[in-house]
Amino acid sequence: MSGGLSFFLVLLSLLSSAKPDGSQDKCQITQQITARVGCVIDHSSRVGKEQKVAMEMAIQDLSKSICARVDLHLKDSQGNSARATAAAISLLSSKQVVAIIGTLTMQEAALLSEIENSFPIISLTSTATSPPSESLQWPISIQIANNVAFHMQCVAALVGHFQWRKVTAVYEHNNEFSSHLGIITLLSDSLRLVSSDIEHYQAFPLLPSVSNPEALVEEELKKLRSKSNRVFIVMQFSLQSAVIFFEKAKQLGMMDKGYVWIVTDEIANLLDSVETSVKYNMQGVIGIKTHFAETSFKQFKTRFRRIYGLRYPEEEENSSPSIFALRAYDAIWATGRAIKILQQGNVTSKELSQKILSTAFQGQSGMIEFKNGMLSQPPTFQIINVIGRSYREMAFWSPRYGFSENLMKHTDMNAFAEVLGPIYWPGGLQTTPKGWTPVDVDRPLKIGVPAMGAFTQFVNVRYDPDTNETDISGFSIDVFEAAVKHLPYQLPYEFVPLNGSYDEMVELVSNKSLDAAVGDIEVIADRYHYVEFTQPYISSGLEMVVTVKPDKLKETEMLVWPFTREMWFLLFVTHLSVCLVACLMEIVHGRSLEDIGAFWFWVDCLLFAPREQFKNPWARLLLAPWLLAIVVVTATFTASLSSMMTVSRVQPSVLDIETLKMTNATVGCNGNSFIVRYLINVLEFRPENIKSIASISDYPEAFERKDITAAFFVSPHAKVFLAKYCNARFTKTGSVYKPSGFGFVFQKGSPLAIDISEAMLEATESGQVEKLEKQMLSSYNCSSPINSNNGSIGPEPFSGLFLIAGLACALAFLVTIVRLVREHWRNFLPGNVLVEVELQPNPVN
The missing domain is CATH 3.40.50.2300 (Response regulator)
Structure with a gap:
């Protein structure tokens, strides 16, 4: 034409x-x-x-x-x-x-x-x-x-709903954002509000101005494909550039399962005007387009x-x-x-x-x-999903109401999945992509492990010069491998032994020299600022271990150990009271102290064989519950004393850290761990009073040479130490200071930390972690634990017997006193005196 x-x-x-x-x-x-x-x-x-x-x-x-x-x-x-x-x-x-x-x-x-x-x-x-x-x-x-900030908020709302922690931003370079990268800043600020962030961003030049745009796009996409992130936000792209971009992405396999593509207004609003072949290259793409009324x-x-x-x-x-x-x-x-x-x-x-x-x-x-x-009017965006020859309209989003099924009915984020319905993801994936691939295509994870840890039971690095191979084993390694087996995907990795401190190893993860770190690494607050920790796989706490000494003073008093002082006092007072009341009742009945034999009466009651027959039935009733109590107490005393004579009785040489600080004592700990900082900054020990101990076997020697008075361990290490040296007279004492526990370290924002945490919880719930811990501790076969608790018995278990005997004694005493008062009262009446006088015989002259 x-x-x-x-x-x-x-x-x-x-x-x-x-x-x-x-x-x-x-x-x-x-x-x-x-x-x-x-x-x-x-x-x-x-x-x-x-x-x-x-x-x-x-x-x-x-x-x-x-x-x-x-x-x-x-x-x-x-x-x-x-x-x-x-x-x-x-x-x-x-x-x-x-x-x-x-x-x-x-x-x-x-x-x-x-x-x-x-x-x-x-x-x-x-x-x-x-x-x-x-x-x-x-x-x-x-x-x-509309303000570009609204577009970025909508993108962030989508990312936050699907809980993608990292995204890659792709945009076409133009003058508008050349100086300040404003669109990247706006997107990053919006993503932070949903706990996400931009891991990479890539600016493409204006493709129509490039001599060979296809080659340029292919080269840049290959770089993006080599990254672990799989969530791509495509914005500020012209339609002509977007056609080339998605065609090359399709050819490079970046429209397959596992990938996520979100396009903004510039592309989504023009999908009605592109060829079907272009839409076939964009299958599964999520689009955000501005909605307008169609009146x-x-x-x-x-x-x-x-x-x-x-x-x-x-x-x-x-x-x-x-x-x-x-x-x-x-x-x-x-x-x-x-x-x-x-x-x-x-x-x-x-x-x-x-x-x-x-x-x-x-x-x-x-x-x-x-x-x-x-x-001025805030926009309303329509969320679409490219499927087949067209796209499906899924939901609406507005700054005020968020996501909604239609413009008249609003919903919250919890019901957003119902609003969206099933989403067709790239490659036909039916479930939501996790948004990242575990590692780069040709490189396994580099995981650092401590090669010079004081407790090799957790990480043990051994080099075999004959085979030129390094064997890495231990409880922490076993837990990590058990968690990896629970991952829903393959995770290739290699361990890298490191000779530095734990803080140095964590720093290598932070600056991305290492992908992760595995070992007996304590989860503490200052490390959280620059690395990501998994869920702790074993609880922890800072504990003090000291030597023990026999309690020689108590060995001379072993016969009184079974009962507490309160129990002995209550026994004496109750026995004395019952015997006194029983004697008093016999006296009222007409017997003298010589007839009763008061001293032997008290002893006979303890031996259950009174030498004289009681004439007063109330006295027999009074003695019955007390004799029963003596039987029970005597049996308990015998059993407790037998137990105490067969168990070693010791006490800690130092009771608490205040004693250590007042006596200016030297303490030992693992010099490569956080414990040194904790002792100085929190517990306020002097740096010169802290001695670094390199190995678990060096602690007993340091105690024996008096180089240290106490040693500080995290709880898992303390368990291992006491299990290994359970017969060497060591014990825990003092308060337990509570850090979080042992965890694995990943780079800040790494999605692997979440996946490993979830897998580790599955391993814990299945009993694997507990089984591995028992295997570690059972290898020492400790059968004679030290008991530093005296175990004396108080009056509480016998309170019922004491109550019955006490009430019987009080009642008997009250009845006896009443009878004595009545007898004496009769003797003083005038009638009784006259009768007695008249009955007296007349004297014989």
Whole structure:
């Protein structure tokens, strides 16, 4: 089709689309207000073509509706920043335009401020950005777009929902973000709010300006493929570049299982206008596109498709308008409405700027109202999933409500999975990808292990000179290997023995010289700042071990050990009370102290064989419960004394750390561990009083030579030490200071830390870790543990017997006292005296 015929058909289409009500006749040429407006777009790009058609439609509608005429002067930027700037300057100088509409970036617009600082530039970029606050030379920028921060928040919400800890950001380089990398900063800030971060980012040049874009994309994608991260955020990409990008990603196997691709507005909004072959290269991609109301969109779409198909017949099948066409249409309308309000023949740039910024109307793309030079109404994004020849609309997201199934029904993040439904991931994967691959393709993990640990039971590094091989074993190694077996994937790794301290090994992980570290590494707060720890695989605590000494003083008093002082006192008082009351009852019954034999009576009660028969039945009743109590107490005394005579009785040589500090004693510990810092900074020991001990076998010698008075171990090490030297007179004493435990170390933010923690919990719940710990401790076969607890028995177990005997004694005493009072009271009555006198016989003269 010739160019003249094509132009004729387009003109005919525009004329035929006019309303048949004759509204175009209402405006006379002399009544129309005219303004010259420049336009800089890329005529060769899909977005540029849509914008051009939409603006021509808007100019026609303006002329018919409000008698405002916009004289549009088009310039082609050819997708080049320098050409765009030059074209805008040319329009300002030669055409005397009052405003420029186009895809000018903030940096490109800044150059125009040298000519006219109050000149309005209506930007049609996909996202809006605020100019740096320190600059005072930015022109009046009117951005018909939403703040780019909203786009990054939506991306972060998706990443946070699927709990991907790391992402790779990919964007096409342009002037807008060349100096400050603003889009990366915004994305990073949003990701931190969902506990995620950018692991890598890659800037691609403008591919249309590269001589061999396919080779460049392939080379850069291979670099990204060699990284462990598999979550890619593609943003600020032109459609032409995105087609090349995903074609090469498909060829390199980066659209297979395990990969995640998220594309933003620039690509997602144009999926309706690409060939089916392009969508086949993007299967499983998640897109974020700006949603707009479709109240009048159908009519607009019909007109647009007809005109676009005539203008670009080779793209007729994919001629649906995108959000970029709608915003271009609204940009012309905003300019025309401002011109109409001014009602002047000649419109100045400053006046036009003020009117555009204060305008407010319902456009094709939504509400057109500005705040701080950009659209004030927060956007609503639609989440889509590319499947087959098209895509599935899954959910909506807005800054206020988050994810929702539709615009009228909102939901929370917990129900988001139900809103989304099943997602088609790249490669047809049915479950959510974990977002990373364990290691690089050709390199196993380098895992550091301590080669000079004091306790080789946890990590033992042995070198065999005959075979030139290094054997690494121990409890920590066994636990790590058990956890790896529970991983749902293969994890190739190799151990690297290190001769430095534990802090040095952790630092090597932090600076990425090592991928991880395995061993008896304590989880402490200051290490958490620069590395990631797994779940502790064994609990820990700082304990003090000292020598023990026999309690020679107590050996001479062994007969009193079975009972406490309180028990002996209670026995004596109760026995004395019962015997006294029993004697008193016998005296009341008419017996004398000589008849009773008071001293032997007390002893007979203990031997259960009173020498004299009780005549008072109340005395027999009183003695019965007490004799029963004596039987029980005697049996308990015999059993406890027998046990004590067969067990070694010792006590710690030092009771607590305060004694150590007051006596300025020297203590020993593993010099390569955190214990040295802990003793100095927390427990306030003097550095000169801390002696470094290199091996577990050196501790007994140091105690014997009096080099140290006490040794400090973490709890797992203390268990091993006491198990190995259980007959060497050592014991734990003092308080237990509680760090977290032993864990494995990974680089900060490494997803492996989470997977290994989960696998380690599975190994623990299955009993494997406990079994490995028992195997480590059982190899020493310790059968004679030292007992430093005296185990004396108090009165609590016999409280019932003492209560019964005490009540019986009190009751008997009370009854006896009452009888004595009554007898004495009778003796003093007058009647009794007279009777006695009268009964006396008369004396014989």
